[in-house]
């Protein structure tokens with residue numbers, strides 16, 4: 243899919259914007275929402291034992307910090323830091339599960355950090371902490387760094403019950419890897435992919451990043467070809483978000499070596515073209531899947547969902563989240579745990595839930611969330627989509643929305659008709675810009691804090 247974008251349009255569309263894993267996004271949350279409010283959310287969940295539930299576990303430790311990292315990661319002083327962290331994770335699990343009881347979980351994901359930085363014994367322990375408290379079913383996935391452990395580890399992960407595995411590649415080029423502080427020989431990644439397949443994982447996902455220092459079309463073409471040779475079931479292609487004001491370690495990246503906005507756009511377009519020509523289905527913002535993969539099937543059947551873990555095939559309503567910085571979504575309340583490991587451990591050691599901010603969604607928040615997530619998943623928005631739950635069409639509920647959307651239609655990003663909105667081929671590259679028109683929290687002219695990565 244090749245689209246032409248004038249430099250002028252690209253400049254106008256290149257602005258900070260959320261990725262809408264949910265709505266309202268974190269900057270709209272408040273520290274007035276804390277442990278008391280989260281306990282009320284957990285009690286509401288306990289009163290609804292049949293609501294589908296997912297679990298996210300944050301495991302923050304990594305071998306070393308990559309310069310480009312945008313995650314909440316930490317480098318431990320020694321391996322025993324992980325044991326201490328797991329002691330506190332256990333305490334947090336007990337605090338939460340004492341209120342909600344043993345629930346059936348249809349999606350679990352371990353993220354980080356590097357979940358497989360743990361030793362085999364620590365991985366077994368973490369799994370058991372969860373298996374003792376939840377009935378684990380459905381998609382059980384984790385992120386792995388092939389550099390962090392020997393390639394026998396996928397067999398252990400599969401034996402425990404994980405069925406999906408995701409690995410970071412970013413770019414195979416040695417100069418790019420050097421510039422981002424992440425040396426990862428191709429043979430190491432290949433060993434892990436081969437072992438994951440041999441161990442019987444249902445789905446192997448690889449992550450790529452565009453917009454990294456020294457990346458050129460030639461370099462990225464080579465990386466894409468190498469990744470395709472590994473034949474992953476799914477790929478995620480993220481844009482590098484250079485936000486050194488929020489992630490000071492990114493100052494180690496040479497800004498002069500970063501691709502410009504138009505160059506970034508060309509790299510993204512190159513990824514879309516290469517992967518779709520190779521037979522992958524482009525899903526939502528930044529995912530690609532084999533047509534037979536569950537994610538692509540869910541898209542075709544209009545069952546795709548989006549939550550804090552990204553795109554999902556499960557219509558999961560609630561997400562419990564454990565560990566420092568983890569974000570939960572329960573009974574229309576969002577909550578985030580304290581970001582740093584030490585305060586997280588100190589808080590749970592006192593027997594308190596480590597929530598530092600959150601939000602109880604208003605009726606309007608919930609309506610706008612349903613609209614934005616429908617758009618982010620399906621690339622269209624029938625005006626009637628809100629009728630069943632909200633008793634009116636989208637334009638009736640969001641006054642003036644059609645006038646707001648007209649300029650995007652004029653730029654060719656969407657088409658509008660009486661039935662609703664459709665994202666064009668061009669608009670697919672600017673899905674965040676389209677979704678931003680439905681966001682009620684972006685309009686504060688007083689607020690010019692840099693809070694989001696740029697959309698191009």
Ligand code: SF4
Pocket residue numbers: 303304305306307308310311312313315354355356387410
């Ligand atoms: S391995 Fe991942 S989480 Fe850890 S520092 Fe590198 S990018 Fe961040």
